[in-house]
Amino acid sequence: MGSGANPPALCILGRRPLLCNLDEAVIKALCVNLIYGPPGAEEPCSVSRPFYRDGWTEQRAVLDPDNTGFIAVENFTSLVEHHELQLDPSKLDMLLALVQSNEEGQVCYQELIELMSSKRSSSFRRAIANGRRTLQREILLDETGLGLYKRFVRYVAYEILPCETDRRWYFHQNRLCPPPVFIAVVTIVQIIVFMCYGIMLNKWVLQTYQPDFMKSPLVYHPGHRAQVWRFFSYMFMHVGLEQLGFNALLQLMIGVPLEMVHGILRISLLYMAGVLAGSLTVSITDMRAPVVGGSGGVYALCSAHLANVVMNWAGMRCPYKLLRMILALVCMSSEVGRAVWLRFSPPLPSSGPQPSFMAHLSGAVVGISMGLLILRSYEESLQKQCSWWVIVFSFITFLLFAIFWNIFAYELLGVQIPPPP
Numbered sequence: 001m002g003s004g005a006n007p008p009a010l011c012i013l014g015r016r017p018l019l020c021n022l023d024e025a026v027i028k029a030l031c032v033n034l035i036y037g038p039p040g041a042e043e044p045c046s047v048s049r050p051f052y053r054d055g056w057t058e059q060r061a062v063l064d065p066d067n068t069g070f071i072a073v074e075n076f077t078s079l080v081e082h083h084e085l086q087l088d089p090s091k092l093d094m095l096l097a098l099v100q101s102n103e104e105g106q107v108c109y110q111e112l113i114e115l116m117s118s119k120r121s122s123s124f125r126r127a128i129a130n131g132r133r134t135l136q137r138e139i140l141l142d143e144t145g146l147g148l149y150k151r152f153v154r155y156v157a158y159e160i161l162p163c164e165t166d167r168r169w170y171f172h173q174n175r176l177c178p179p180p181v182f183i184a185v186v187t188i189v190q191i192i193v194f195m196c197y198g199i200m201l202n203k204w205v206l207q208t209y210q211p212d213f214m215k216s217p218l219v220y221h222p223g224h225r226a227q228v229w230r231f232f233s234y235m236f237m238h239v240g241l242e243q244l245g246f247n248a249l250l251q252l253m254i255g256v257p258l259e260m261v262h263g264i265l266r267i268s269l270l271y272m273a274g275v276l277a278g279s280l281t282v283s284i285t286d287m288r289a290p291v292v293g294g295s296g297g298v299y300a301l302c303s304a305h306l307a308n309v310v311m312n313w314a315g316m317r318c319p320y321k322l323l324r325m326i327l328a329l330v331c332m333s334s335e336v337g338r339a340v341w342l343r344f345s346p347p348l349p350s351s352g353p354q355p356s357f358m359a360h361l362s363g364a365v366v367g368i369s370m371g372l373l374i375l376r377s378y379e380e381s382l383q384k385q386c387s388w389w390v391i392v393f394s395f396i397t398f399l400l401f402a403i404f405w406n407i408f409a410y411e412l413l414g415v416q417i418p419p420p421p
Helices: 024-036 049-053 056-063 073-081 089-100 109-116 122-129 148-160 164-173 182-201 230-236 241-262 264-285 295-311 321-344 358-375 386-413
Strands: none
Touching: 148 164, 148 241, 182 230, 182 241, 182 264, 230 264, 241 264, 241 295, 241 321, 241 358, 264 295, 264 358, 264 386, 295 321, 295 358, 321 358, 358 386
16 A cells, blocks of 8 residues: 555445444455455456555545545445455345444444454344344443343443443343353352351361361362362362452352353353363372362453453453452462462461462463453354364363373372371
């Protein structure tokens, strides 16, 4: 293109402006196809290559002969029919419907690419293609007369989703059924288990120093690693009231909104993947230590959410996001520091190693990898994304390695495991 200032974005003219603020790259691609013809064409279009090299002014003369700054509907339709990314009529209809759902009659470049690459889920595409005009043009923050629940739904939309179109879609399609029960049920069970052991041991902090606590069939202990359920059930046990309170607070504040938006299946998968990765990582890197607490799952949710906020910083509309980001990182770092201190410098004499902190770190890794992809794929099919299968393959490889490690490595390395209680 010419070396001068960037030209104004082009639009479609119809009964209302339909497409504007396209990324310069897609406008260049459309211009190349208009001037040179579609890929594989034997003859170039009527405009010669030197004309293309003369700069943007001459190209605008072809795209916008009246110098209005707009492209007429028929011209755009002709362009997309011969564009190298073939846009079929159904997708064009979806594009127009999607534009009409935008408060400014605009579609950003990324939305156009997602539409043409069919990344959206079938339910989303079908609703747009069928012309459901349930998405209002007003920004959600401007809506008045909302009840308490709908205000909470709007709050969740702005907390979790970075795109205004997605926020409106979620707000108007949200239903009470199915409710976000997974995180709530897990938290309730954790509280009940903690209360039972607190009453039985008459101890509410540093419960791991009590031998009867470590005898629980829920605690992961390397001497009991043949009992497979312990790789999951340890998430219901906690060191003390401080760890339970921290995990429960984060689960409810972050996990429930995530489950409301992304559904019980995806969030439960992310949480349980963090829990399993936590116990397996401890069995590999800290082979003599037990594990308690749901920190693996909690850190998977938190790290995924924080990474999603950072990756979509400009689009996120949650208030005080920088301050909240700093507070969250400080709290999570403090919890890891507390776990490290208890592991290596226990304040009380104990009969064996204290619970490991590696579950926190492995949960964060799961959140940044698997979790970030899940949160960035709202109403999109994960199965159709190559990156999803790369992550699944990597997790399965780690799982198989950990299984073989637990079967053979302890004996081969001669690890002295503390006697199980």
